[in-house]
Amino acid sequence: MPNSDLAIHLEHVSRYYSMGESSVRAVDDVSISIPEGQFLALLGSSGSGKSTLLNLIAGLDGVTSGLILARGQNLAELSPLELARYRRNTIGMVFQSFNLLPRMTLEENIELPLRLAEVERAERAGRVREALQRVRLTHRLGHRPTELSGGEQQRVAIARALVNRPKILLADEPTGNLDSATGEAILALLRDLQQQLGMTIVMVTHERPLAERFANRLVTMGDGKLLPAAASPKGLA
Amino acid sequence: MKPRDLTDLALRNLREAILRNTLTTLGVAVGVASLVAMLSLGVGLQQLASKRLSQSGLFDTIVVTPKNNFRGMGRPQREPQSDKPSRALDDDARKEIEKLANVIEVYPQVRFFTEVRFNDKPLATVVAGMPDSSRNSGSFDGMQGSFFSSPTANEAILQIEFAKDLSDKPASLVGQDVVLRYAERQALPANNSGAASSDGSGGGFSVVPKELRLKIVGIVETEPAQGYGGYGNARLLIPLQTAATLRAAQVNDLRDIVRDSAANKTVYASLSVRAKSPSQVEAIETSIKNMGFAAFSLLDASKSLRTFFSVFDSLLGIFGSLALAVSTLGIVNTLVMAILERRREIGVLKALGATDSDVKKLFFVEAGVMGFCGGIFGVLFGWLLGRAITIGTNLYLKRQNLNPIELSSVTWWLILAALVFGVLVSLAAGLYPASRAAKLNPVDALRYE
Numbered sequence: 001m002p003n004s005d006l007a008i009h010l011e012h013v014s015r016y017y018s019m020g021e022s023s024v025r026a027v028d029d030v031s032i033s034i035p036e037g038q039f040l041a042l043l044g045s046s047g048s049g050k051s052t053l054l055n056l057i058a059g060l061d062g063v064t065s066g067l068i069l070a071r072g073q074n075l076a077e078l079s080p081l082e083l084a085r086y087r088r089n090t091i092g093m094v095f096q097s098f099n100l101l102p103r104m105t106l107e108e109n110i111e112l113p114l115r116l117a118e119v120e121r122a123e124r125a126g127r128v129r130e131a132l133q134r135v136r137l138t139h140r141l142g143h144r145p146t147e148l149s150g151g152e153q154q155r156v157a158i159a160r161a162l163v164n165r166p167k168i169l170l171a172d173e174p175t176g177n178l179d180s181a182t183g184e185a186i187l188a189l190l191r192d193l194q195q196q197l198g199m200t201i202v203m204v205t206h207e208r209p210l211a212e213r214f215a216n217r218l219v220t221m222g223d224g225k226l227l228p229a230a231a232s233p234k235g236l237a
Numbered sequence: 238m239k240p241r242d243l244t245d246l247a248l249r250n251l252r253e254a255i256l257r258n259t260l261t262t263l264g265v266a267v268g269v270a271s272l273v274a275m276l277s278l279g280v281g282l283q284q285l286a287s288k289r290l291s292q293s294g295l296f297d298t299i300v301v302t303p304k305n306n307f308r309g310m311g312r313p314q315r316e317p318q319s320d321k322p323s324r325a326l327d328d329d330a331r332k333e334i335e336k337l338a339n340v341i342e343v344y345p346q347v348r349f350f351t352e353v354r355f356n357d358k359p360l361a362t363v364v365a366g367m368p369d370s371s372r373n374s375g376s377f378d379g380m381q382g383s384f385f386s387s388p389t390a391n392e393a394i395l396q397i398e399f400a401k402d403l404s405d406k407p408a409s410l411v412g413q414d415v416v417l418r419y420a421e422r423q424a425l426p427a428n429n430s431g432a433a434s435s436d437g438s439g440g441g442f443s444v445v446p447k448e449l450r451l452k453i454v455g456i457v458e459t460e461p462a463q464g465y466g467g468y469g470n471a472r473l474l475i476p477l478q479t480a481a482t483l484r485a486a487q488v489n490d491l492r493d494i495v496r497d498s499a500a501n502k503t504v505y506a507s508l509s510v511r512a513k514s515p516s517q518v519e520a521i522e523t524s525i526k527n528m529g530f531a532a533f534s535l536l537d538a539s540k541s542l543r544t545f546f547s548v549f550d551s552l553l554g555i556f557g558s559l560a561l562a563v564s565t566l567g568i569v570n571t572l573v574m575a576i577l578e579r580r581r582e583i584g585v586l587k588a589l590g591a592t593d594s595d596v597k598k599l600f601f602v603e604a605g606v607m608g609f610c611g612g613i614f615g616v617l618f619g620w621l622l623g624r625a626i627t628i629g630t631n632l633y634l635k636r637q638n639l640n641p642i643e644l645s646s647v648t649w650w651l652i653l654a655a656l657v658f659g660v661l662v663s664l665a666a667g668l669y670p671a672s673r674a675a676k677l678n679p680v681d682a683l684r685y686e
Contacts, residue, residue: 055680058588060587060588060679060680060683061680080592080593081592081594084587084590084591084592084593084595085590086590087587087588087589087590088589088590089590093588093589095588095683099581099584099585099588099683101582101585103249103253104249112586112589113589113590115238115239115242115246116238116586116589116590116591116595117590118238118239118242160589164590
């Protein structure tokens with residue numbers, strides 16, 4: 001039985017895709033436990049299965065076999081409606097390409113999860129402002145994403161992920177589209193949030209030096225499997 | 238998501254592709270407009286026909302005659318009459334009928350053959366007495382000249398065809414005099430048998446030729462005293478009270494003189510009973526039949542007319558709907574394109590916690606908004622189209638020296654039905670795209686470039 005202090009617990013998780021008559025093992029028998037409040041960096045080369053694993057934890061994709069417990073909830077047992085609620089309230093997601101809706105202002109982009117969660121209108125403005133304060137971007141409220149730099153857009157995306165006050169933040173290559181200085185600033189921001197809010201962060205990245213500086217724990221994937229600590233370049237796992 | 242948020246998002250999405258969505262909405266508008274124009278023409282024609290027929294007084298009038306009246310001879314009975322014994326159609330019966338619910342007027346039909354002289358030219362025709370209430374029945378709307386100045390005036394209104402027989406320039410007849418030659422009944426002294434005449438005298442009547450000079454006050458194009466229930470079309474109309482005082486011999490007088498059942502009472506050849514509305518005619522007709530009289534109305538003809546227009550409207554509706562059916566393809570196309578363009582956005586929405594139902598509703602609302610806006614514009618365009626057709630038709634009628642008509646009619650129920658239909662059709666068109674958007678795999682959608 002997994003420890004109740006675990007934010008995420010994976011047991012023999014596999015995800016296979018059919019490609020014609022053959023089968024691709026994107027995630028292959030992965031087991032890992034992530035305690036509450038940990039900042040975990042998931043490293044690996046392209047196609048190693050780290051983004052697929054993140055999607056499985058986000059409930060965007062379903063496992064072929066194995067068990068995923070997120071704050072005690074078995075994702076396989078959740079209905080589509082409950083999975084949507086889980087994505088809305090328990091986790092926040094940040095993407096490499098920001099995925100802000102270009103026709104909406106920053107305020108509207110950040111308000112979107114609040115609309116989905118049916119938060120009262122009167123409460124929304126305060127929550128949006130609070131999220132923007134956390135990413136230090138309150139002065140750009142009425143701007144559209146295209147009017148912002150890449151780093152600013154990613155900070156908005158982080159604010160949007162935070163607005164529903166999730167316990168787990170899943171970040172898929174959050175620095176992938178940013179220059180190194182901006183990427184560093186974003187990771188510093190994530191670490192601050194993790195420390196201030198006690199959030200659990202799972203971040204997929206291929207930038208080992210940055211991950212080593214900001215994450216509490218590094219895990220490396222290769223061919224869909226978790227590589228043993230000894231196999232990791234710096235032995236972190 | 239709450240309905241208001243859904244609507245906000247849908248409107249925002251529609252605004253983003255304003256040109257494409259406006260064109261799609263215009264497609265719906267054209268579809269609804271064609272439907273509204275077609276149906277408004279159907280409704281307008283139905284109202285026109287009903288108005289013309291109701292102006293003739295046929296649909297709210299019941300003609301009551303005694304049973305076994307010789308006018309029924311040789312004419313097939315429309316339905317079995319009541320089994321009640323035959324009664325005389327006298328003043329008692331008239332009062333009894335007047336007391337029936339929803340009866341607004343009971344008056345005798347005074348109609349007789351006569352000879353009319355105008356500029357020494359004799360013409361045979363039928364004269365009918367018109368009650369003063371017919372002034373407001375609509376039958377005399379648009380007439381040349383005016384209605385009778387009083388219920389007892391020695392004045393005449395000519396039916397246009399009769400006026401044409403009298404003069405090449407019918408309008409010039411107004412203000413001129415015609416001479417009416419008719420047969421007046423004069424009571425004979427009572428005989429020993431005590432048999433009664435139709436005018437209450439005891440011993441029959443003699444017939445004396447008489448003349449009456451009448452001033453022509455108007456010419457009417459409708460046929461306010463059509464032959465229904467009478468002996469043919471009356472083409473010269475005089476006030477009912479004037480007609481009654483003439484004591485002109487009528488066809489039924491001979492029948493009444495050979496009967497001795499109605500001693501010392503006025504017996505009518507027939508009575509016209511006007512109901513408050515055509516819908517009450519059937520009940521009144523049944524009551525009168527149960528009283529022992531024969532009663533006729535054109536209710537069945539009215540029903541046939543309604544059936545005809547129902548079929549006519551349905552056909553027009555089907556043709557009108559074709560354009561709307563085409564416009565639904567536009568909605569499907571627009572929304573499917575929107576799914577392709579917004580694939581990544583749908584993935585983001587799902588990653589942020591939108592349910593399949595939220596995504597489906599979003600596309601539904603977009604389709605519904607296009608349908609509603611298209612419906613509003615469609616009703617407006619349809620109304621304008623109907624007006625244009627009416628104006629065009631009336632220009633043509635004016636050139637033909639005919640009276641203008643109201644050809645199309647956009648009623649409140651047509652507006653409501655068009656809006657509801659536009660929205661429903663648009664929602665049906667949105668079914669497939671909405672369902673397809675809801676089923677998008679969020680992982681694939683997020684990868685989409």
